[in-house]
Amino acid sequence: MVVTSSWTEQALAVLRKDILVEARNRTSVNAMIFFAATMLLIFSFALGPNPDRLKAAAGGLLWLAFVFAGLLAFGRTYQLELENNAWEGVLLIARHRSAIYLGKVLGAAAVIYAVEIVVVPLMAILYNLGLGSNLPALILVTILGTLGYAAIGALYGALTLSLRAREILLPLLLLPVVVPLLLAAVEATNAVFTGSGGDIHLWLEVLAAFDIIFLTIGLLTFEYAVGE
Amino acid sequence: MRSAPIAELQGVSRLYGSVLALHAVSLQVHAGETVVLLGPNGSGKTTLLKVLAGVVAPTAGTGHVLGRDLREPRNGGPGGLGLLAAESYLYDDLTARENLAFALTIAGRKPLPATLGSLLESVGLAAHGNERVRRFSSGMRRRLALARVLSLDPRLLLLDEPYNSLDVEAADLVDNAVRRVTASGGASVLATHDAARAIPLADRIARMDAGRLTGIEQVNNNGCDKLLDRASSGRSS
Secondary structure, three states: OOOEOOHHHHHHHHHHHHHHHHHHHOHHHHHHHHHHHHHHHHHHHHHOOOHHHHHHHHHHHHHHHHHHHHHHHHHHHHHHHHHHHHHHHHHHHOOOHHHHHHHHHHHHHHHHHHHHHHHHHHHHHHOOOOOHHHHHHHHHHHHHHHHHHHHHHHHHHHHOOOOOOHHHHHHHHHHHHHHHHHHHHHHHHHHHHHOOHHHHHHHHHHHHHHHHHHHHHHHHHHHHHOOO | OOOOOOEEEEEEEEEEOOEEEEEEEEEEEOOOOEEEEEOOOOOOHHHHHHHHHOOOOOOEEEEEEOOEEOOOOOOOOOOOEEEEOOOOOOOOOOEHHHHHHHHHHHOOEOOOHHHHHHHHHHOOOHHHOOOEHHHOOHHHHHHHHHHHHHOOOOOEEEEEOOOOOOOHHHHHHHHHHHHHHHHOOOEEEEEOOOHHHHHHHOOEEEEEEOOEEEEEEEOOHHHHHHHHHHHHOOOOO
16 A cells, blocks of 8 residues: 655655755765855955944845855755756656755755855854844844745756756846845845844744745745746 | 557657757557557657656646646656656765665655665675665666665566666566566566567567657567567667
Protein backbone atom coordinates (compact mmCIF):
# COMPACT_ATOMS: atom_id res chain seq x y z
CA MET A 1 0.00 0.00 0.00
CA VAL A 2 1.26 3.46 -0.91
CA VAL A 3 1.41 5.97 1.94
CA THR A 4 1.06 9.47 0.58
CA SER A 5 3.05 12.56 1.52
CA SER A 6 1.21 15.81 2.18
CA TRP A 7 1.70 19.10 0.34
CA THR A 8 3.57 20.46 3.37
CA GLU A 9 5.85 17.41 3.50
CA GLN A 10 6.65 17.91 -0.18
CA ALA A 11 7.56 21.57 0.42
CA LEU A 12 9.67 20.65 3.46
CA ALA A 13 11.46 17.95 1.44
CA VAL A 14 12.62 20.63 -1.01
CA LEU A 15 13.69 22.89 1.88
CA ARG A 16 15.56 20.03 3.56
CA LYS A 17 17.27 19.06 0.34
CA ASP A 18 18.39 22.63 -0.40
CA ILE A 19 19.71 23.12 3.14
CA LEU A 20 21.54 19.77 3.08
CA VAL A 21 23.20 20.56 -0.23
CA GLU A 22 24.13 24.07 0.94
CA ALA A 23 25.41 22.82 4.31
CA ARG A 24 27.60 20.24 2.59
CA ASN A 25 29.08 22.84 0.25
CA ARG A 26 28.96 26.06 2.27
CA THR A 27 30.65 27.83 -0.61
CA SER A 28 27.86 30.28 -1.40
CA VAL A 29 27.00 31.20 2.23
CA ASN A 30 30.66 31.86 2.94
CA ALA A 31 30.96 33.97 -0.20
CA MET A 32 27.80 35.94 0.68
CA ILE A 33 28.99 36.64 4.23
CA PHE A 34 32.41 37.70 2.98
CA PHE A 35 30.86 39.99 0.38
CA ALA A 36 28.38 41.57 2.82
CA ALA A 37 31.02 42.05 5.52
CA THR A 38 33.44 43.66 3.07
CA MET A 39 30.75 46.02 1.77
CA LEU A 40 29.73 47.12 5.27
CA LEU A 41 33.34 47.60 6.29
CA ILE A 42 34.12 49.78 3.26
CA PHE A 43 31.06 51.96 3.82
CA SER A 44 31.81 52.34 7.52
CA PHE A 45 35.18 53.84 6.57
CA ALA A 46 33.66 55.95 3.80
CA LEU A 47 31.01 57.43 6.09
CA GLY A 48 33.48 58.28 8.83
CA PRO A 49 33.10 58.08 12.63
CA ASN A 50 30.04 60.37 12.94
CA PRO A 51 27.50 58.13 14.80
CA ASP A 52 24.43 59.99 13.48
CA ARG A 53 25.59 59.62 9.88
CA LEU A 54 26.34 55.94 10.42
CA LYS A 55 22.93 55.36 12.00
CA ALA A 56 21.12 57.17 9.20
CA ALA A 57 22.83 55.10 6.52
CA ALA A 58 22.69 51.75 8.34
CA GLY A 59 19.23 50.62 7.24
CA GLY A 60 19.90 51.19 3.56
CA LEU A 61 23.34 49.59 3.67
CA LEU A 62 22.09 46.57 5.58
CA TRP A 63 19.44 45.87 2.97
CA LEU A 64 21.87 46.53 0.15
CA ALA A 65 24.00 43.73 1.59
CA PHE A 66 20.94 41.46 1.88
CA VAL A 67 19.88 42.25 -1.70
CA PHE A 68 23.21 41.15 -3.13
CA ALA A 69 23.31 38.10 -0.86
CA GLY A 70 19.81 37.25 -2.07
CA LEU A 71 20.77 37.54 -5.72
CA LEU A 72 23.54 35.03 -5.10
CA ALA A 73 21.14 32.78 -3.17
CA PHE A 74 18.47 32.78 -5.89
CA GLY A 75 21.04 32.02 -8.55
CA ARG A 76 22.58 29.30 -6.41
CA THR A 77 19.31 27.59 -5.45
CA TYR A 78 18.57 26.89 -9.10
CA GLN A 79 22.18 26.44 -10.18
CA LEU A 80 22.37 23.26 -8.11
CA GLU A 81 19.30 21.99 -9.94
CA LEU A 82 21.18 22.09 -13.24
CA GLU A 83 23.63 19.44 -12.04
CA ASN A 84 22.61 16.16 -13.67
CA ASN A 85 19.57 18.01 -15.03
CA ALA A 86 17.90 17.38 -11.66
CA TRP A 87 15.34 20.14 -12.22
CA GLU A 88 13.84 18.27 -15.16
CA GLY A 89 13.55 15.21 -12.92
CA VAL A 90 11.82 17.28 -10.23
CA LEU A 91 9.28 18.76 -12.63
CA LEU A 92 8.64 15.34 -14.13
CA ILE A 93 7.53 13.75 -10.86
CA ALA A 94 6.41 16.65 -8.65
CA ARG A 95 2.94 16.01 -7.25
CA HIS A 96 2.41 19.73 -6.54
CA ARG A 97 4.65 22.26 -8.22
CA SER A 98 3.40 24.90 -5.80
CA ALA A 99 4.96 22.84 -2.98
CA ILE A 100 8.25 22.86 -4.87
CA TYR A 101 7.98 26.66 -5.08
CA LEU A 102 7.37 27.08 -1.36
CA GLY A 103 10.30 24.78 -0.60
CA LYS A 104 12.51 26.89 -2.87
CA VAL A 105 11.33 30.12 -1.18
CA LEU A 106 12.08 28.75 2.28
CA GLY A 107 15.42 27.32 1.13
CA ALA A 108 16.57 30.64 -0.33
CA ALA A 109 15.26 32.53 2.70
CA ALA A 110 17.14 30.14 5.02
CA VAL A 111 20.40 30.88 3.22
CA ILE A 112 19.83 34.65 3.47
CA TYR A 113 18.86 34.29 7.15
CA ALA A 114 22.17 32.49 7.74
CA VAL A 115 23.98 35.47 6.22
CA GLU A 116 21.92 37.90 8.29
CA ILE A 117 22.74 36.12 11.55
CA VAL A 118 26.41 36.95 10.95
CA VAL A 119 26.02 40.31 9.24
CA VAL A 120 23.61 42.07 11.65
CA PRO A 121 25.86 41.75 14.75
CA LEU A 122 28.84 42.75 12.62
CA MET A 123 26.98 45.85 11.50
CA ALA A 124 25.97 46.68 15.06
CA ILE A 125 29.67 46.75 15.98
CA LEU A 126 30.94 48.59 12.89
CA TYR A 127 28.18 51.21 12.92
CA ASN A 128 27.97 51.54 16.70
CA LEU A 129 24.29 50.55 16.78
CA GLY A 130 23.01 49.75 20.22
CA LEU A 131 20.45 47.13 19.30
CA GLY A 132 19.46 46.08 22.83
CA SER A 133 15.71 46.33 23.23
CA ASN A 134 15.29 47.00 19.48
CA LEU A 135 16.58 43.56 18.55
CA PRO A 136 13.18 41.76 18.50
CA ALA A 137 11.79 44.44 16.18
CA LEU A 138 14.84 44.19 13.91
CA ILE A 139 14.50 40.38 13.79
CA LEU A 140 10.86 40.74 12.77
CA VAL A 141 11.73 43.24 10.05
CA THR A 142 14.46 41.04 8.60
CA ILE A 143 12.27 37.92 8.74
CA LEU A 144 9.39 39.61 6.91
CA GLY A 145 11.57 41.53 4.46
CA THR A 146 13.67 38.50 3.59
CA LEU A 147 10.63 36.24 3.17
CA GLY A 148 9.02 38.63 0.69
CA TYR A 149 12.29 39.05 -1.19
CA ALA A 150 12.74 35.26 -1.34
CA ALA A 151 9.13 34.78 -2.45
CA ILE A 152 9.63 36.82 -5.59
CA GLY A 153 13.31 35.84 -6.04
CA ALA A 154 12.51 32.12 -6.12
CA LEU A 155 9.87 32.74 -8.77
CA TYR A 156 12.15 34.83 -10.97
CA GLY A 157 15.02 32.39 -10.43
CA ALA A 158 12.83 29.63 -11.89
CA LEU A 159 11.71 31.90 -14.73
CA THR A 160 15.27 32.65 -15.79
CA LEU A 161 16.66 29.16 -15.16
CA SER A 162 16.57 28.03 -18.76
CA LEU A 163 17.88 31.32 -20.16
CA ARG A 164 21.44 31.57 -21.37
CA ALA A 165 22.03 35.02 -19.83
CA ARG A 166 20.25 34.22 -16.57
CA GLU A 167 22.95 35.75 -14.34
CA ILE A 168 22.35 39.12 -16.01
CA LEU A 169 18.61 38.82 -16.48
CA LEU A 170 17.76 37.74 -12.93
CA PRO A 171 18.75 41.05 -11.25
CA LEU A 172 17.41 43.08 -14.17
CA LEU A 173 13.98 41.47 -13.86
CA LEU A 174 13.90 41.02 -10.10
CA LEU A 175 15.14 44.30 -8.66
CA PRO A 176 12.48 46.62 -10.15
CA VAL A 177 9.77 44.34 -8.74
CA VAL A 178 11.18 44.25 -5.20
CA VAL A 179 11.92 47.97 -4.91
CA PRO A 180 8.66 48.72 -3.01
CA LEU A 181 9.37 45.86 -0.60
CA LEU A 182 12.95 47.03 -0.09
CA LEU A 183 11.83 50.62 0.54
CA ALA A 184 9.47 49.36 3.23
CA ALA A 185 12.21 47.17 4.72
CA VAL A 186 14.71 50.04 4.77
CA GLU A 187 12.19 52.40 6.37
CA ALA A 188 11.29 49.79 8.98
CA THR A 189 14.96 49.14 9.74
CA ASN A 190 15.67 52.87 10.03
CA ALA A 191 12.71 53.18 12.38
CA VAL A 192 14.26 50.43 14.53
CA PHE A 193 17.70 52.04 14.54
CA THR A 194 16.39 55.54 15.29
CA GLY A 195 13.91 54.25 17.86
CA SER A 196 10.83 55.84 16.26
CA GLY A 197 8.58 53.02 17.39
CA GLY A 198 5.36 54.42 15.97
CA ASP A 199 6.48 53.98 12.35
CA ILE A 200 7.64 50.40 12.81
CA HIS A 201 4.15 49.00 13.08
CA LEU A 202 3.10 50.65 9.85
CA TRP A 203 6.12 49.36 7.92
CA LEU A 204 5.76 45.88 9.42
CA GLU A 205 2.19 45.79 8.13
CA VAL A 206 3.39 46.89 4.70
CA LEU A 207 6.06 44.15 4.71
CA ALA A 208 3.53 41.51 5.79
CA ALA A 209 1.20 42.64 2.99
CA PHE A 210 4.01 42.34 0.43
CA ASP A 211 4.84 38.85 1.74
CA ILE A 212 1.27 37.69 1.32
CA ILE A 213 0.98 39.22 -2.16
CA PHE A 214 4.31 37.85 -3.43
CA LEU A 215 3.75 34.38 -1.95
CA THR A 216 0.25 34.20 -3.40
CA ILE A 217 1.49 35.26 -6.84
CA GLY A 218 4.27 32.70 -6.66
CA LEU A 219 2.06 29.83 -5.53
CA LEU A 220 -0.47 30.56 -8.25
CA THR A 221 1.94 31.15 -11.13
CA PHE A 222 4.94 28.90 -10.47
CA GLU A 223 3.43 26.01 -12.40
CA TYR A 224 3.30 28.16 -15.52
CA ALA A 225 6.65 29.81 -14.83
CA VAL A 226 8.45 26.47 -15.01
CA GLY A 227 6.45 25.07 -17.91
CA GLU A 228 8.26 24.65 -21.18
CA MET B 1 -8.80 -6.84 -30.19
CA ARG B 2 -6.18 -4.53 -28.64
CA SER B 3 -6.98 -2.29 -25.71
CA ALA B 4 -6.72 1.50 -25.97
CA PRO B 5 -3.07 2.53 -26.27
CA ILE B 6 -1.18 3.69 -23.20
CA ALA B 7 0.54 6.27 -25.35
CA GLU B 8 -0.48 7.65 -28.72
CA LEU B 9 1.22 10.26 -30.88
CA GLN B 10 -0.33 11.66 -34.05
CA GLY B 11 1.88 13.63 -36.42
CA VAL B 12 4.06 14.97 -33.63
CA SER B 13 6.84 17.36 -34.60
CA ARG B 14 9.31 19.20 -32.42
CA LEU B 15 11.47 22.16 -33.37
CA TYR B 16 14.52 23.32 -31.40
CA GLY B 17 15.12 26.78 -32.85
CA SER B 18 15.45 26.01 -36.54
CA VAL B 19 16.34 22.34 -36.01
CA LEU B 20 13.54 19.87 -36.65
CA ALA B 21 14.23 17.16 -34.07
CA LEU B 22 11.00 15.26 -34.69
CA HIS B 23 9.02 15.29 -37.92
CA ALA B 24 5.40 14.12 -38.03
CA VAL B 25 5.91 11.07 -35.84
CA SER B 26 2.89 8.84 -35.22
CA LEU B 27 3.21 5.99 -32.77
CA GLN B 28 1.01 3.92 -30.52
CA VAL B 29 2.25 2.02 -27.49
CA HIS B 30 -0.09 -0.62 -26.08
CA ALA B 31 -0.27 -2.21 -22.67
CA GLY B 32 1.98 -5.22 -22.28
CA GLU B 33 4.39 -4.37 -25.09
CA THR B 34 7.95 -3.16 -25.37
CA VAL B 35 8.89 -0.86 -28.21
CA VAL B 36 12.58 -0.49 -28.99
CA LEU B 37 13.70 2.69 -30.77
CA LEU B 38 16.74 2.24 -32.96
CA GLY B 39 18.52 4.90 -34.95
CA PRO B 40 21.78 6.80 -35.30
CA ASN B 41 22.83 9.73 -33.11
CA GLY B 42 20.61 12.76 -33.67
CA SER B 43 17.79 10.69 -35.15
CA GLY B 44 15.29 12.01 -32.58
CA LYS B 45 15.06 9.06 -30.18
CA THR B 46 15.70 11.13 -27.04
CA THR B 47 13.35 13.89 -28.16
CA LEU B 48 10.63 11.31 -28.81
CA LEU B 49 11.09 9.89 -25.30
CA LYS B 50 10.99 13.39 -23.79
CA VAL B 51 7.83 14.21 -25.70
CA LEU B 52 6.25 11.00 -24.40
CA ALA B 53 7.38 11.93 -20.88
CA GLY B 54 5.85 15.39 -21.20
CA VAL B 55 9.18 17.06 -20.54
CA VAL B 56 9.21 18.52 -24.04
CA ALA B 57 5.99 19.80 -25.60
CA PRO B 58 5.28 19.01 -29.25
CA THR B 59 5.53 21.93 -31.65
CA ALA B 60 2.86 20.33 -33.84
CA GLY B 61 0.66 17.27 -33.67
CA THR B 62 -1.33 15.73 -30.88
CA GLY B 63 -0.76 13.03 -28.32
CA HIS B 64 -2.02 11.36 -25.20
CA VAL B 65 0.09 9.50 -22.68
CA LEU B 66 -1.62 7.68 -19.81
CA GLY B 67 -4.67 9.83 -20.39
CA ARG B 68 -2.81 13.14 -20.34
CA ASP B 69 -2.88 15.50 -23.29
CA LEU B 70 0.73 16.26 -24.21
CA ARG B 71 -0.09 19.90 -24.94
CA GLU B 72 -1.10 20.50 -21.34
CA PRO B 73 1.55 21.37 -18.75
CA ARG B 74 2.68 18.55 -16.47
CA ASN B 75 1.55 18.70 -12.88
CA GLY B 76 0.08 16.22 -10.45
CA GLY B 77 2.92 13.75 -10.00
CA PRO B 78 4.50 11.15 -12.22
CA GLY B 79 1.08 9.78 -13.13
CA GLY B 80 2.37 6.29 -13.85
CA LEU B 81 5.27 7.49 -15.96
CA GLY B 82 8.93 6.72 -15.41
CA LEU B 83 11.78 8.19 -17.44
CA LEU B 84 15.32 6.91 -17.18
CA ALA B 85 16.98 9.76 -19.03
CA ALA B 86 20.55 10.11 -20.19
CA GLU B 87 21.05 12.44 -17.22
CA SER B 88 20.67 10.84 -13.80
CA TYR B 89 18.41 13.52 -12.21
CA LEU B 90 20.36 12.89 -8.98
CA TYR B 91 21.84 15.36 -6.50
CA ASP B 92 25.53 14.67 -6.06
CA ASP B 93 25.65 16.13 -2.54
CA LEU B 94 22.87 13.91 -1.24
CA THR B 95 23.29 10.27 -0.31
CA ALA B 96 21.64 7.53 -2.35
CA ARG B 97 19.00 7.11 0.35
CA GLU B 98 18.35 10.87 0.54
CA ASN B 99 17.98 11.05 -3.24
CA LEU B 100 15.34 8.31 -3.25
CA ALA B 101 13.54 9.77 -0.23
CA PHE B 102 13.40 13.19 -1.89
CA ALA B 103 12.06 11.80 -5.16
CA LEU B 104 9.40 9.73 -3.41
CA THR B 105 8.26 12.61 -1.19
CA ILE B 106 7.84 15.21 -3.95
CA ALA B 107 6.04 12.58 -6.05
CA GLY B 108 3.47 12.35 -3.27
CA ARG B 109 4.66 9.22 -1.43
CA LYS B 110 6.07 8.78 2.05
CA PRO B 111 9.63 7.45 1.90
CA LEU B 112 9.34 4.57 4.35
CA PRO B 113 12.72 3.19 5.48
CA ALA B 114 11.74 -0.34 4.42
CA THR B 115 10.82 0.91 0.94
CA LEU B 116 14.12 2.73 0.56
CA GLY B 117 16.03 -0.30 1.78
CA SER B 118 14.37 -2.68 -0.66
CA LEU B 119 14.81 -0.23 -3.55
CA LEU B 120 18.53 0.07 -2.86
CA GLU B 121 18.80 -3.67 -2.51
CA SER B 122 16.97 -4.24 -5.79
CA VAL B 123 19.71 -2.38 -7.68
CA GLY B 124 22.60 -3.77 -5.66
CA LEU B 125 23.32 -0.57 -3.71
CA ALA B 126 22.19 -1.65 -0.24
CA ALA B 127 25.71 -1.20 1.13
CA HIS B 128 26.04 2.28 -0.37
CA GLY B 129 22.77 3.87 0.79
CA ASN B 130 24.45 6.38 3.08
CA GLU B 131 27.19 7.40 0.67
CA ARG B 132 26.99 10.63 -1.27
CA VAL B 133 26.29 10.21 -4.96
CA ARG B 134 29.32 12.38 -5.79
CA ARG B 135 31.50 9.39 -4.85
CA PHE B 136 29.57 6.97 -7.05
CA SER B 137 30.90 5.54 -10.28
CA SER B 138 28.84 6.19 -13.41
CA GLY B 139 27.49 2.65 -13.25
CA MET B 140 26.36 3.09 -9.63
CA ARG B 141 24.68 6.37 -10.56
CA ARG B 142 22.85 4.60 -13.36
CA ARG B 143 21.67 1.90 -10.95
CA LEU B 144 20.44 4.53 -8.50
CA ALA B 145 18.69 6.43 -11.29
CA LEU B 146 16.93 3.18 -12.23
CA ALA B 147 15.86 2.68 -8.60
CA ARG B 148 14.54 6.25 -8.57
CA VAL B 149 12.42 5.55 -11.64
CA LEU B 150 11.15 2.18 -10.39
CA SER B 151 10.30 3.62 -6.97
CA LEU B 152 7.28 5.30 -8.54
CA ASP B 153 5.83 2.07 -10.00
CA PRO B 154 5.63 3.29 -13.59
CA ARG B 155 3.01 1.96 -16.00
CA LEU B 156 4.92 3.45 -18.90
CA LEU B 157 8.67 3.01 -18.62
CA LEU B 158 10.76 5.22 -20.90
CA LEU B 159 14.45 4.37 -21.10
CA ASP B 160 17.07 6.43 -22.90
CA GLU B 161 20.25 4.45 -23.58
CA PRO B 162 19.67 2.44 -20.40
CA TYR B 163 22.71 0.18 -20.84
CA ASN B 164 25.24 3.03 -20.87
CA SER B 165 27.91 2.56 -18.17
CA LEU B 166 26.32 -0.65 -16.92
CA ASP B 167 28.00 -4.00 -16.39
CA VAL B 168 26.22 -7.20 -17.43
CA GLU B 169 24.64 -7.70 -14.03
CA ALA B 170 23.22 -4.16 -13.99
CA ALA B 171 22.06 -4.46 -17.60
CA ASP B 172 20.10 -7.51 -16.48
CA LEU B 173 18.43 -5.30 -13.87
CA VAL B 174 17.22 -3.03 -16.67
CA ASP B 175 15.92 -5.98 -18.67
CA ASN B 176 14.14 -7.36 -15.63
CA ALA B 177 12.57 -3.98 -14.93
CA VAL B 178 11.27 -3.80 -18.51
CA ARG B 179 9.85 -7.34 -18.29
CA ARG B 180 8.25 -6.60 -14.93
CA VAL B 181 6.52 -3.44 -16.14
CA THR B 182 5.18 -5.04 -19.31
CA ALA B 183 4.13 -8.23 -17.51
CA SER B 184 2.09 -6.17 -15.06
CA GLY B 185 0.10 -4.56 -17.86
CA GLY B 186 2.33 -1.57 -18.44
CA ALA B 187 4.52 -0.77 -21.43
CA SER B 188 8.11 0.18 -22.13
CA VAL B 189 9.79 2.29 -24.77
CA LEU B 190 13.52 1.85 -24.96
CA ALA B 191 15.92 3.92 -27.05
CA THR B 192 19.33 2.36 -27.51
CA HIS B 193 22.26 1.68 -29.77
CA ASP B 194 22.67 -1.72 -28.16
CA ALA B 195 20.35 -3.56 -30.53
CA ALA B 196 21.72 -6.97 -29.57
CA ARG B 197 20.74 -6.37 -26.00
CA ALA B 198 17.36 -4.73 -26.64
CA ILE B 199 15.87 -6.70 -29.52
CA PRO B 200 15.18 -9.84 -27.43
CA LEU B 201 13.02 -7.62 -25.21
CA ALA B 202 11.15 -6.02 -28.09
CA ASP B 203 7.64 -6.63 -29.29
CA ARG B 204 8.11 -3.97 -31.93
CA ILE B 205 11.11 -2.12 -33.28
CA ALA B 206 10.74 1.47 -34.43
CA ARG B 207 13.52 2.79 -36.61
CA MET B 208 14.26 6.49 -36.64
CA ASP B 209 16.37 8.68 -38.86
CA ALA B 210 16.62 12.48 -39.08
CA GLY B 211 13.63 12.95 -36.80
CA ARG B 212 11.36 10.66 -38.79
CA LEU B 213 9.97 7.28 -37.94
CA THR B 214 11.18 5.32 -40.94
CA GLY B 215 9.65 1.97 -40.10
CA ILE B 216 8.07 -0.21 -37.45
CA GLU B 217 8.60 -3.95 -37.39
CA GLN B 218 6.72 -6.50 -35.38
CA VAL B 219 9.07 -8.90 -33.65
CA ASN B 220 8.34 -12.54 -33.06
CA ASN B 221 10.58 -15.22 -31.68
CA ASN B 222 11.40 -16.63 -35.11
CA GLY B 223 12.37 -13.27 -36.54
CA CYS B 224 14.46 -12.21 -33.60
CA ASP B 225 17.66 -13.82 -34.81
CA LYS B 226 17.27 -12.26 -38.25
CA LEU B 227 16.77 -8.84 -36.75
CA LEU B 228 19.83 -9.29 -34.55
CA ASP B 229 21.87 -10.31 -37.60
CA ARG B 230 20.68 -7.25 -39.48
CA ALA B 231 21.35 -4.98 -36.51
CA SER B 232 24.85 -6.35 -36.00
CA SER B 233 25.71 -6.04 -39.68
CA GLY B 234 24.63 -2.38 -39.55
CA ARG B 235 21.90 -2.66 -42.18
CA SER B 236 18.56 -1.03 -41.59
CA SER B 237 15.31 -1.94 -43.22
